[in-house]
Amino acid sequence: MTTSPAHADVPSSTPGGRPRVVIVGSGFGGLFAARALDKAPVDITLIGKTAQHLFQPLLYQVATGILSEGEIAPATREILRRQTNARVVLGEVTTIDVENRTVTSEILGRATVHPYDELIVAAGAGQSYFGNDQFAEFAPGMKSIDDALEIRGRIFGAFELAEIATDPAEIDRLLTFVVVGAGPTGVEMAGQIAELARRTLRRDFRRINPGSARVILLDAAPAVLPPFGEKLGNAARRKLNDIGVEVQLGAMVVDVDADGLTVKDTDDQTRRIPAATKIWAAGVQASGLGRMLGEQTGAEVDRAGRISVQPDLTLPGHPEIHVVGDMMALDKLPGVAQVAIQGGRYAADTIKRRATGKAPQEKPFKYFDKGSMATISRFSAVADIGRFKFSGFIAWVLWLVVHLMYIVGFKSRVTTVLHWMVSFLGRGRSERVATQQQVYGRLALETLGTGWEVSKTGGPKNTSPENEDATNRESA
């Protein structure tokens, strides 16, 4: 374990220069931290694994053909184009060297070292298969644009294959869609697949009846939407039943393969569900950068990979390292967008005060819970806001307004409203394109094995260590 000496405060290590703030991640925590540092006397480098800021809560609408990927993932560079103290760098952070205060990012074999005076780590979380990563091949998660487009291809593709299948059992398998995890993402996904089958595709096929598709929502837990409480959970379950989603609770997935799933019920009996399309919406695992920081600073890391932060969101003995969002563990705060946004702003405020010689903020980070919402189908949602718990149309209108407010960029808001009108007022879905690369590309690359990635010229390229490219060092 390497631990650098504790600092009473964090002066700029560039004599006479402005503090260098490196932010890892362009999600809710990272982007809102960068924006909160607008006009602050600091130089920001925002490093993101993707060139976009992804609005994850609407990924399921991309997966089911309502929205385009561009509407929920504007370019980070474009969002920050007027913020002259911020620079955007595309690359995956592979190393954080706490002692030397550097972050190394890599892209296509090129490594770049970024020195920092202040570091905000907001690398979020990925999907967890609870130790069964092999399920991922057959049941993709919903964490990225790639995931959503692959799932879109699989959903629409299943109907296409059913139309040309002749064996009734095979048609049933192709028209069975299983969503694992009855949290908000699973509920929204299952609801949208049911609406897609029964409304949008109703008249599009000649030999199959898309309305006969089975949509199953599975969870090992005994309730739907557990964080919303019993009343809203039951309301959501009733609405799901109304729109034709089969909710199966107390059902633990023990195996997943190309043809279906094996499920163990509470009576310990196992059963098989033949299903071509499986979607994993259960469990999260924080970015591995949390563990890397834990090893170097001694901060505790929990089973989900979240690193314990102090009440001011920094790591023990390292007031210059701030961890926010889904990666941090503090007071059992949930992994939701508002925790990340408010954490990012809090960390930015701490940094701004130091950079301007102001007294440190006295109050620890306090999360203000603005409530939670989940849609079930068009015109129906559940909302849990403070003392108020309601479901149905009003909750749905509220969901609509709140999500529109948080979509970044005017252009995206306008086109999102148009697409929502097409889907909610009409029957259509504007985004039904799925390319072969989206559906098969990930698996094709995986079969090439580790050590291969796509080169700048488009072909596969060996990236094993002996083949490493140059390393850039950003000027200090």
Ligand SMILES: Cc1cc2nc3c(=O)[nH]c(=O)nc-3n(C[C@H](O)[C@H](O)[C@H](O)COP(=O)(O)OP(=O)(O)OC[C@H]3O[C@@H](n4cnc5c(N)ncnc54)[C@H](O)[C@@H]3O)c2cc1C
């Ligand atoms: C499908 C889905 C639906 C959701 N719905 C809701 C909802 O309705 N309401 C709600 O409040 N919350 C919802 N959430 C949760 C919410 O999106 C997260 O809590 C929030 O995004 C966390 O913000 P973050 O900044 O910690 O991480 P993220 O927003 O995930 O951002 C992490 C960023 O770090 C980048 N990154 C990761 N690793 C590296 C690396 N090594 N190097 C460089 N960059 C890296 C990623 O590319 C990403 O840009 C949902 C999540 C999902 C997946």
